[in-house]
Amino acid sequence: MSELHDAILEGDAKAAVVAAEQALQAGADPLDLVQSHMVPAMDEVGRRFECEEYFVPELLLAARAMKGALALIRPRLAAGGAEPSARVVIGTVKGDLHDIGKNIVASMLEGGGFEVIDLGADVPPEKFVAAVKEKSADLVCLSALLTVTMLSMKTTIEALRAAGVREQVKVLVGGAPVTQHFADQIGADGYGENAAAAVRLARRLVAAA
Ligand code: B12
Structure with missing residues (x-):
């Protein structure tokens, strides 16, 4: 190649x-x-x-x-040049250090006109909750590359619910082992296969909200 x-x-x-x-x-x-x-x-x-x-x-x-x-x-x-249309909190979930795909999604979202707050990798649920509250986020993007850490996505959504902010945000999940079926199972609002799909879906979810 x-x-x-x-x-x-x-x-x-x-x-x-x-x-x-x-x-x-x-x-x-x-x-x-x-x-x-x-x-x-x-x-x-x-x-x-x-x-x-x-x-x-x-x-x-x-x-x-x-x-x-x-x-x-x-x-x-990220050189989209558009005005920020909505605020996104993104991170790789707890226990997972893979951040390359998450970084690409973050850049594409920025290019797509979103304001992106990147929490990094190995992010515990409470940090997502705090960022959603502090930044009044519209969207949360969770990334996982390990089958074991996919479960942290579920825990993070549960933590958002327990903190009373789940209805305030749309949750988008992705990463190599994640599927639409899994996204449905854990109560996420959407699943994106790659960074381009993430931007499309983020726009659709924000528009619908
Ligand atoms: C690079 C890599 C590493 C690097 C990570 C460096 C870094 N800073 O990210 C290092 C060496 C640290 C690493 C460590 C480990 N790794 Co690793 N790693 C990989 C590898 C080769 C590539 C991952 C990658 O960057 N892909 C390229 C990016 C661009 O793709 P992506 O992440 O999938 O992202 C795209 C989409 O998924 C999507 N996406 C991603 N996130 C999100 C989020 C949202 C919201 C949306 C919508 C979309 C989306 O968009 C992205 C862009 O298109 C994969 C193999 C693979 N093919 O995935 C194994 C892999 C993920 N690793 C694996 C393993 C086992 C490990 C270790 C346990 C190894 C070990 N024995 O120590 C550790 C775990 C460390 C930890 N706690 O996280 C396994 C996981 C198996 C499993 N199913 O659980 C894999 C699949 C390798 C394998 N075939 O066995 N790894």
Whole structure:
């Protein structure tokens, strides 16, 4: 595939940054770079990890290369220039350190005209609740990449309910192991498969509210 894809797969952060720079200079679409080159590279990293060709060090190197290239691309994703239409609190749920996908969703939401409050990774339910209250958020976006931490999404929605703010916000969930069925089961308002879907859905939910 592309040099950018291969640099991430090989965990070569320098080469990934150079390849991303060159692609952007050549006029590549930033979202296409992410979706058609970078995400497939991380998927292949995951596949290799699963069949024990890669181990945690390779995972970390690939993630570092992905993040290096993303740092260049993120401002372009977020350069929508629209007035903030609604306020979103986003984070990766408790116990889960995966934040690459969450960061892409956050950038795309910013580009889509949302004001984004990013709480980071490994965010406990009470921190989501506090941010929703403080910032009068319209939307909460929860990300999880581990099957075990998907349950933290449920706990977070329960905490929003217990704090009396569940009806105030729409809750959107996503991340590789999450499905529409799971979203329905835990009482989320929506599930998005990728960052573009997240923006579409966020707009629809806010408009309906
Ligand atoms: C990179 C990586 C890591 C890095 C994370 C670095 C970082 N800062 O994020 C490190 C090395 C730290 C790591 C650690 C671990 N990892 Co890991 N990791 C991955 C890997 C290879 C890629 C994840 C990624 O970044 N993908 C690219 C992004 C762009 O995709 P994404 O996150 O899915 O996001 C997109 C969509 O899902 C969606 N989305 C995401 N969030 C949201 C939110 C909303 C609201 C919406 C609408 C949409 C949305 O939009 C995004 C953009 O399109 C995956 C394999 C894979 N293919 O997913 C394994 C994987 C997730 N890891 C796995 C495991 C097992 C682990 C460890 C337990 C390993 C270990 N033994 O220590 C630890 C756990 C640490 C922890 N407590 O979280 C397993 C999980 C298995 C499972 N089903 O539970 C996977 C699937 C690998 C595998 N095939 O076995 N990992």
